[in-house]
Amino acid sequence: xxxxxxxxxxxxxxxxxxxxxxxxxxxxxxxxxxxxxxxxxxxxxxxxxxxxxxxxxxxxxxxxxxxxxxxxxxxxxxxxxxxxxxxxxxxxxxxxxxxxxxxxxxxxxxxxxxxxxxxxxxxxxxxxxxxxxxxxxxxxxxxxxxxxxxxxxxxxxxxxxxxxxxxxxxxxxxxxxxxxxxxxxxxxxxxxxxxxxxxxxxxxxxxxxxxxxxxxxxxxxxxxxxxxxxxxxxxxxxxxxxxxxxxxx
Amino acid sequence: xxxxxxxxxxxxxxxxxxxxxxxxxxxxxxxxxxxxxxxxxxxxxxxxxxxxxxxxxxxxxxxxxxxxxxxxxxxxxxxxxxxxxxxxxxxxxxxxxxxxxxxxxxxxxxxxxxxxxxxxxxxxxxxxxxxxxxxxxxxxxxxxxxxxxxxxxxxxxxxxxxxxxxxxxxxxxxxxxxxxxxxxxxxxxxxxxxxxxxxxxxxxxxxxxxxxxxxxxxxxxxxxxxxxxxxxxxxxxxxxxxxxxxxxxxxxxxxxxxxxxxxxxxxxxxxxxxxxxxxxxxxxxxxxxxxxxxxxxxxxxxxxxxxxxxxxxxxxxxxxxxxxxxxxxxxxxxxxxxxxxxxxxxxxxxxxxxxxxxxxxxxxxxxxxxxxxxxxxxxxxxxxxxxxxxxxxxxxxxxxxxxxxxxxxxxxxxxxxxxxxxxxxxxxxxxxxxxxxxxxxxxxxxxxxxxxxxxxxxxxxxxxxxxxxxxxxxxxxxxxxxxxxxxxxxxxxxxxxxxxxxxxxxxxxxxxxxxxxxxxxxxxxxxxxxxxxxxxxxxxxxxxxxxxxxxxxxxxxxxxxxxxxxxxxxxxxxxxxxxxxxxxxxxxxxxxxxxxxxxxxxxxxxxxxxxxxxxxxxxxxxxxxxxxxxxxxxxxxxxxxxxxxxxxxxxxxxxxx
Numbered sequence: 062x063x064x065x066x067x068x069x070x071x072x073x074x075x076x077x078x079x080x081x082x083x084x085x086x087x088x089x090x091x092x093x094x095x096x097x098x099x100x101x102x103x104x105x106x107x108x109x110x111x112x113x114x115x116x117x118x119x120x121x122x123x124x125x126x127x128x129x130x131x132x133x134x135x136x137x138x139x140x141x142x143x144x145x146x147x148x149x150x151x152x153x154x155x156x157x158x159x160x161x162x163x164x165x166x167x168x169x170x171x172x173x174x175x176x177x178x179x180x181x182x183x184x185x186x187x188x189x190x191x192x193x194x195x196x197x198x199x200x201x202x203x204x205x206x207x208x209x210x211x212x213x214x215x216x217x218x219x220x221x222x223x224x225x226x227x228x229x230x231x232x233x234x235x236x237x238x239x240x241x242x243x244x245x246x247x248x249x250x251x252x253x254x255x256x257x258x259x260x261x262x263x264x265x266x267x268x269x270x271x272x273x274x275x276x277x278x279x280x281x282x283x284x285x286x287x288x289x290x291x292x293x294x295x296x297x298x299x300x301x302x303x304x305x306x307x308x309x310x
Numbered sequence: 311x312x313x314x315x316x317x318x319x320x321x322x323x324x325x326x327x328x329x330x331x332x333x334x335x336x337x338x339x340x341x342x343x344x345x346x347x348x349x350x351x352x353x354x355x356x357x358x359x360x361x362x363x364x365x366x367x368x369x370x371x372x373x374x375x376x377x378x379x380x381x382x383x384x385x386x387x388x389x390x391x392x393x394x395x396x397x398x399x400x401x402x403x404x405x406x407x408x409x410x411x412x413x414x415x416x417x418x419x420x421x422x423x424x425x426x427x428x429x430x431x432x433x434x435x436x437x438x439x440x441x442x443x444x445x446x447x448x449x450x451x452x453x454x455x456x457x458x459x460x461x462x463x464x465x466x467x468x469x470x471x472x473x474x475x476x477x478x479x480x481x482x483x484x485x486x487x488x489x490x491x492x493x494x495x496x497x498x499x500x501x502x503x504x505x506x507x508x509x510x511x512x513x514x515x516x517x518x519x520x521x522x523x524x525x526x527x528x529x530x531x532x533x534x535x536x537x538x539x540x541x542x543x544x545x546x547x548x549x550x551x552x553x554x555x556x557x558x559x560x561x562x563x564x565x566x567x568x569x570x571x572x573x574x575x576x577x578x579x580x581x582x583x584x585x586x587x588x589x590x591x592x593x594x595x596x597x598x599x600x601x602x603x604x605x606x607x608x609x610x611x612x613x614x615x616x617x618x619x620x621x622x623x624x625x626x627x628x629x630x631x632x633x634x635x636x637x638x639x640x641x642x643x644x645x646x647x648x649x650x651x652x653x654x655x656x657x658x659x660x661x662x663x664x665x666x667x668x669x670x671x672x673x674x675x676x677x678x679x680x681x682x683x684x685x686x687x688x689x690x691x692x693x694x695x696x697x698x699x700x701x702x703x704x705x706x707x708x709x710x711x712x713x714x715x716x717x718x719x720x721x722x723x724x725x726x727x728x729x730x731x732x733x734x735x736x737x738x739x740x741x742x743x744x745x746x747x748x749x750x751x752x753x754x755x756x757x758x759x760x761x762x763x764x765x766x767x768x769x770x771x772x773x774x775x776x777x778x779x780x781x782x783x784x785x786x787x788x789x790x791x792x793x794x795x796x797x798x799x800x801x802x803x804x805x806x807x808x809x810x811x812x813x814x815x816x817x818x819x820x821x822x823x824x825x826x827x828x829x830x831x832x833x834x835x836x837x838x839x840x841x842x843x844x845x846x847x848x849x850x851x852x853x854x855x856x857x858x859x860x861x862x863x864x865x866x867x868x869x870x871x872x873x874x875x876x877x878x879x880x881x882x883x884x885x886x887x888x889x890x891x892x893x894x895x896x897x898x899x900x901x902x903x904x905x906x907x908x909x910x911x912x913x914x915x916x917x918x919x920x921x922x923x924x925x926x927x928x929x930x931x932x933x934x935x936x937x938x939x940x941x942x943x944x945x946x947x948x949x950x951x952x953x954x955x956x957x958x959x960x961x962x963x964x965x966x967x
Contacts, residue, residue, distance in 0.1 A: 073879065091582040093714075099587050099830070106828040106883070111874045114882055116375060118548040120588045122710065123473055124379040139713070146713045171519055172880045179496065182376050186488040190481035191440045195360040195779045198431070198438035202395060205449030215442035215467055218474060222378055251440050 062088040062149065065157040066101070068113055071170050078170065080159070090150040094137065095120060095127065097149055115174040122146040122286065125221030128228070129174055130161040135225035135284040143223065143286040163224050165233035167271040178224050180270040181238060187266035188259035189242040191251050210248045217244040219287045226281035226289070232273030237281035239267050240297035241289050247300055257304035264301055312565070312938055312952040315740045316420035321958055325424040328741075329784050333791035340365035343790050344798065346513055346528035347371065348500045348555045351380035352472075352479055352771060353754025354534030356778025359482035362491035364783055366790075369526055370483065371495045371515055373550055373885070378480045381536060381548040382774060385472025386593035386707065387456060388464035389771040391429040396453050400461040402426045407959055409769060412458045412638050413734070413762020414912035414928065415961035416568070416936070418954065420741060421759050428780040429772050433465055435779055439478040443467050456767035457594050458638035458966075464768045469593050469707045475771055479778070498524075499885060500555045501813045503531060503562040503750060506805045510562070510750035514806075514813045518885060521878040523810055525801040529793045530749040530786060533559050534778070537733035537755040539572065541893045541900065542845070543837025545730035546578060546591040552889040553896050556737050556756050564745035565938035565950060567738035567758030569896065570904035573765055573913050574846050575731030576642035579714055579724075580662040589729040590714055592665070592707055594767040597635045597642070599670035599700070600724075602626050604663050608653035614664055614723045625649055633966040640764040640913045640926070641966060643728035647846050648924065650727070657725045664723035671696035671720070728846060732770060734761040734913065735903075738938040738952070742785035743777060746938075749789060753777035758936065763912025820887050821877050825870030829886045832867045836860065836890070836897055844901050849917040853905040857898055861945065864894040899939060899947055906949065909933045921963070930961050 063086045071078030088097055095117050102112035118126040127144040131137035137147045152158065160174065168176040206214075218241070226237035243260050246252030252259070275294060282291045317324040335343065343366050347358040350372040358370040372380060394400040405426035410417055433451070437443065443465050444452040453462040467474040486492040497518040504512040504525070512527040538553035539545035560566045577592045603622045610617065625645055627634045637645075646663050649655065656662050675696025679687045687695075697720050701708065711719045737745050737752035739759055744751050754774035761769060799806075843856035867890070875881040910919040910926035911933070919927045936952040 089583055089585060090716075092585045093587070096585045096587050100585055103828055103830060106872060106874055109874070112883060114880060118374060118379055118550050119381060119384045120549060121384050121590055123384050123470065124374075124381070124548060125383075126374065126379050141709075142713060146710065148713060148716070150716055175880065178375060182378075182484065182487075182494075182496075185481060186484045190485040191438065192485060193435075193438045193482075194363040195356075195435060195482075195783065196431075198434035201393070201433045201437040201443075202450050204437065206445055207449055208445050208447050211442055211445045211449075214440070215444075215474070218440075218442050218467075218477065219470060221473075222376065245442065246440050249440050249442070251438055 062090070062152065062154040064088055064152065064155070067157065067159045068174070069161045070113070070173055073172055074169055088149055090148070092149045093120065093145060094129070094131070094147040094149065095145050113174065114172040117145055120145040123221060125223035128163050128176065128223055128225070130163060130228055132159050135163070135228040136286050141286055141288045163228035165227045165272070167233065167235070168224060168227065178222070180272070181222050181224065181235070183270060184235065184239055184263055184266045185242065188255065188262040189246070191246060192255060204250055206249060214245045214248040217241045217248070217289065217293050220289050221287055223286065225284050225286060227272065229280040229284035230273065231278065231280065232276060234275045234281070235267050235270070235272035236275040236294050236297065237285060237289055239263050240293040243300055244293040244296045247296060256300060257307060260297065260300040260304045312738070312936070312950050313740070314418060314420070314952055315742060316418065317741065321419060321423050324420055325427055332784055332788045335787050335791050335794065337365050339794040341367065343367065343793060344369070344528045345786070346526060346531045347534060348513070348532065349380065349534035349536060349756070350377035350480070350483065351382035351534065351536055351754060352476055352774030353756070353778045354380070354532070355476065355479035355483045356775050357532055357534060357753055357782050358492055359479060359486050360779050360783045361786065362486035368486070368492040369495065369528065370492055371498045371500055373499045373518065374496060376496055377483055377494060378477060380476060381551050382476045382771070383473045384548065385771055386469040386591065387595040388454065388466035388471045388768040389432070389475060390456070390463050390768040391433045391465060391772065392426055392463060393430050393433060395451060396462045398461045400463050404461065405429060405463065408459050409760070409766060410762070410959045411964060412764055412766040414764055414926065414964055415762065415930070415934070415956065415959070416571070416911050416954065417760055417762030419956060419958055424781070425760050425773060425776050428776045431780060432772060432775045436475055436478050439482060441467065441474045441478040443474070454595060455598060455636065457597060457636050457642070458766040466595070469595070469704060472771060475775065479775070500558065501888070502558050502809045503747070504805050504809045505562055505747065506799055506803065509748045511799050512806065514810050519880050521876070521881065523813060525806045525810060527798050527801060529790060529796060530751065532782065533737060533750070533752045533756050534754050535756050537736065538893070538896060539730045539733050541836065541897050542730040542840045543833050544581065544586060544589050544841070546575060546589050549588060552892070554889050554892045556752065557892040557896055559737060559745065559747070559750060559752070561941050562750070563747045563941070564750055564752070565738040565940050566735070566899065567936050567938050568735040568763070568903065569900045569939065570844065570907060570914055571734035571763050571912065572730060573639060573732035573734060574643045574728045576639055576646055576728050577665060577726045578729035578731070579711065580657060580659060580727040590710065591729070591731060592711060592724065592726060594639065596665060596704060596707060600635065600665045600667050601669055602635055602663055602665055604649045604654040604656060609660070614656070614666070623654070630966045637966045638764055638766060643846060644915060646728055662725035662727045665726045666723035667700060667719065668723070671700055674699035732765055734758065734763060734765055738936065742788060743782055744785070744789065751782065751786065753782060763914055816888070817877055817884070820871070820884065820891070821873055823869065823871050823873070825872045827870050827872060829871060829873065829883055829890050832863065832871060833886070833890045833893070835863055836894055839863070840897055840900070844904055847915050847917050848904050850905065853901045856901045857905070860894060860898045860901065864898070867891065867894060895944070898945060902947065903937055903939065906937065907933055928961070934961070
């Protein structure tokens with residue numbers, strides 16, 4: 062296949078960015094999207110140019126590092142698929158593909174397609190944990206958990222923290238990310254003692270980082286590579302409101 | 311002879327006795343002691359969090375943009391623990407026994423017993439953190455079986471166990487960051503260990519965003535940087551996984567143990583072309599239900615579904631009736647290679663075998679039909695129900711296979727082939743996880759200690775968390791108790807200055823080569839040498855050739871590598887170059903180690919040493935030792951030996967028949 066790529070280039074956080082156009086040929090349908098970038102980068106290096114910087118690591122769809130906004134969609138056209146798992150059989154000869162970084166003021170660009178997502182770490186630091194020191198645990202089977210609750214907690218915990226939800230949202234809201242963690246821990250008895258404080262603190266940190274508000278468009282769920290459900294946002298809203306009421310009491 | 315400092319006394323009481331008699335550090339003194347942790351995977355994150363909880367001042371470093379992205383995240387299948395929740399006869403002793411046997415009698419009994427002993431507490435700890443393990447309808451935890459064992463002791467969270475365990479450890483770490491007990495440095499890479507008076511006292515790290523070098527002091531340094539499978543270029547490791555931190559520790563005086571012990575995992579998606587950047591694992595748990603086969607006819611071009619049952623060779627079931635498709639990884643990998651080399655391979659490249667779920671789908675469908683009282687359901691409905699059950703158990707893995715290959719594994723057998731997955735070798739450590747440099751520790755995959763010559767499935771997660779949660783919090787105190795009078799060493803100390811100068815020198819050299827070939831060009835060339843000559847089968851001639859080829863490649867690298875961009879900015883090519891430079895040195899040592907070990911054991915298969923049936927043949931008389939290599943300068947390593955004594959499990963020819 063022959064393709065035209067329009068890729069966002071930005072030298073660093075201070076510099077002004079622009080699109081650069083590349084023609085690539087000999088793209089195999091069996092390549093992953095990132096392997097096409099590898100081939101292009103190899104060519105750029107051989108031509109004495111700077112390769113395109115992009116985050117990637119596991120290339121198995123689980124680490125959450127890859128983060129490309131492809132033709133107006135976070136992680137490209139395939140449903141519930143990260144950029145690294147997107148394969149070139151999704152495209153046809155002659156296609157033009159526009160690739161941008163995640164766009165959100167809480168995710169400043171580092172270089173080209175690489176952004177800084179440390180805001181997500183700080184949201185977790187605000188309360189995305191159960192306060193249990195090593196060695197304090199009771200026997201694992203001493204806490205039976207309803208299978209449905211356990212399955213829902215797992216489904217929420219499957220979030221890979223890639224930030225596609227933020228990139229897909231017109232408000233750059235981080236509600237899906239935050240709610241997934243709040244939900245996971247709220248659904249489990251172990252998370253119960255801290256659930257009110259957790260919901261309040263994590264939402265406060267999310268706001269402080271400069272993420273936008275949620276207006277329930279559902280774009281985050283539609284673009285999430287792990288299928289994290291909007292129901293988590295509803296649960297976070299309930300948790301947050303309940304926490305607000307009871308903290309007054 | 312190296313001394314592993316294994317406590318005296320009966321195996322079952324070694325660890326408890328050690329814990330009760332080890333030196334302690336009082337809480338007021340812990341606040342004054344600083345610990346540096348390199349890497350934030352299962353070992354690093356659990357260690358950093360646990361040490362911070364104890365009161366130590368911790369600095370944690372990772373090269374990724376977040377601690378949550380360490381490659382432990384990608385582990386799929388599960389984590390072993392001797393809980394015996396299934397009442398199927400499991401015990402600490404059995405887990406210990408299986409691990410020593412699975413490792414082909416090249417691991418230390420004392421360490422392995424401790425690992426089995428703490429395994430149960432790991433599950434308790436993770437559940438307390440909110441790790442959502444798979445559960446049964448009664449609300450209790452579910453288990454499955456894994457290769458090399460006959461009990462169900464593996465805990466799991468769908469095919470994402472590593473992710474869930476890592477996020478548990480990551481959340482514990484983030485809590486300590488929030489409490490101010492850990493200072494986190496992401497997008498930082500350790501480039502040297504700083505030693506003062508022979509002890510590890512800090513590191514030089516590079517901020518990968520600004521390119522600036524930084525000096526960090528610590529009373530001790532923990533290397534938790536994972537394995538070095540990426541020396542083969544193609545592996546199931548993440549693209550960034552590297553040996554650099556461990557290798558710099560090695561060059562600073564830490565011996566490197568059993569570098570040639572590499573695990574080739576039997577069930578990975580085969581290579582599809584020259585563009586291939588990494589290989590994807592299909593969890594070993596798939597061997598619980600899937601059946602592995604090749605056609606009985608060589609070069610059979612029929613579609614797998616057109617090949618009748620009697621013309622299929624279920625070679626693992628044929629060769630190993632007792633364990634069948636659940637033989638350990640080294641055995642399964644070699645058997646696949648044997649079939650493909652003999653001309654029975656499948657797929658376009660003929661370097662693949664089938665992993666078939668047709669039988670499992672029918673079996674599960676029949677059970678499901680019976681549960682629903684539809685015993686006479688038509689075959690199509692039974693198959694549809696079976697697919698539903700398989701999707702619930704393995705859905706994410708099947709989806710991944712479909713995305714990568716474009717084939718539907720519910721309809722046609724998957725094609726799989728072995729790929730480099732894990733490295734049992736690593737920095738040599740004693741019972742306390744300390745390397746040969748005082749104050750310098752290695753945890754998790756970065757050390758060599760518990761898996762011998764072959765790791766059993768679901769044991770890596772167990773070892774990483776055992777080291778971090780339950781071993782290092784005790785053993786580090788034994789060292790730091792004598793360091794309470796050591797004041798933080800100023801960062802302008804000559805040792806720091808000199809170390810930084812050395813690191814700066816290497817960066818300058820790399821940037822100034824301005825050669826013709828990319829870093830990947832050299833990495834791929836190294837990977838090909840390693841895979842061809844130090845991969846699944848090794849022989850004397852090939853290893854000797856490999857050493858010469860690697861030396862030549864190394865020379866060419868330092869003359870001709872091209873690194874675009876600058877040094878004082880975000881420059882992934884420069885990061886890669888430093889890592890490949892280290893892989894080139896490590897690759898040579900791996901070949902030397904493989905050449906020295908004139909026996910087969912576990913994943914190390916020397917063609918000269920095999921039984922009549924083609925199984926690995928150990929030579930206990932001459933090779934019952936850990937090879938610990940000391941760095942003596944470029945391409946120059948001294949061999950030290952640690953004798954392995956088996957008091958409880960007596961080495962025999964491993965049999966899974």
